[in-house]
Amino acid sequence: MGQRMGIGGSCLCGSVGFALRGPLRDVVICHCHWCRKSSGHAFASGAVADQGLDLYRPGALAWYRSSPGVRRGFCADCGSSLFWLGGEGQVRFAPGALDDPAPLRVQGQIFEDSAGDYYTPSGRAPRVGAAPARLDCSCLCGETGFSVPGPAGEITACHCTGCRKSSGHYGASFAVEAVHWHGRATVAEFAPDRAGHQGATRGFCRVCGSSLYHRDPDGRSHVEAGAVDGPTGGRLTQHLCVAQKGLYYELTDGLPQTGGCA
Ligand SMILES: [Zn+2]
Ligand SMILES: [Zn+2]
Ligand SMILES: [Zn+2]
Structure with a gap:
């Protein structure tokens, strides 16, 4: 087995494993109602082109359609938030899932008016x-x-x-x-x-x-x-x-x- 290329990520229980290849878009933090419920606080996501996601171990990855055209990927065994798909030709990934260092920084925040009252x-x-x-x-x-x-x-x-x-x-x-x-x-x-x-x-x-x-x-x-x-x-x-x-x-x-x- 050769070494897997790219920046590795996984869920908390290890059931889901993936690697990212190619240019990464920086992180956007979303404070909308749906992202706050899904993540438990605020949802951060970077993005990679569809073909840049190597989902080499799908494990217990499950999808939930949270609104028309939007699917959220999570591990059904441990609940980890992993992906967000909106049909943009790219996959948004949760940076908290990454195990390897990645050249990422926060580039912006959205739906700031929907943030919780505690922050x-x-x-x-x-x-x-x-x-x-x-x-x-x-x-x-x-x-x-x-x-x-x-x-x-x-x-x-x-x-x-x-x-x-x-x-x-x-x-x-x-x-x-x-x-x-x-x-x-x-x-x-x-x-x-x-x-x-x-x-x-x-x-x-x-x-x-x-x-x-x-x-x-x-x-x-x-x-x-x-x-x-x-x-x-x-x-x-x-x-x-x-x-x-x-x-x-x-x-x-x-x-x-x-x-x-x-
Ligand atoms: Zn903790
Ligand atoms: Zn898991
Ligand atoms: Zn539910």
Whole structure:
């Protein structure tokens, strides 16, 4: 077997493996409602020509048609966000899935007005808004639904490999004590065989791939902020595991950063 050419990527569980060849378009970060639900925070994507994607191990890759002409690719075994197809002759890929260094940087942001209430795309502090007593949450396809007590309070960004592969960019979540389920028939969980936060069990919708929650080995549950349907009443307060952060983006919001993973 010869060495595989290109920049390698994979999902969190390793079921899906791919390589990118040829020129890459820089990363665009989308804050639209659909991308936020799908990724659990904000969706980042670079792009490569259709023929530049070598999907050498399709594994459990599944597709969800989120709007006419748009398909989102995710791993049905671990929920990782991987691809976005819009029929442009190119494949958009999640940079969080890449295992090899890539010459990428963030070139822009879109749908900034649709960002969640807990952060701003510019990095400036968000305005204080609503403080809902109950947070209704759901996936992109609507098959899953649950509610948690609100407001969300402190929301934490995590840049560990697990959160990056799961969301496709990086994670943002808040701790919850109790979850009241309205629909969970399509919820799947993936539990990596690792210690600490890296071994968190990740809950996602197996129909649409939306990241919903993770549960650390100590039993604490965290809801991915993008799953909340309306205002969270929360505020991004810190960045964790920045030692594993992707190289294509900068953190410019001035919030405290911690290098290690809990
Ligand atoms: Zn996977
Ligand atoms: Zn769904
Ligand atoms: Zn993490």
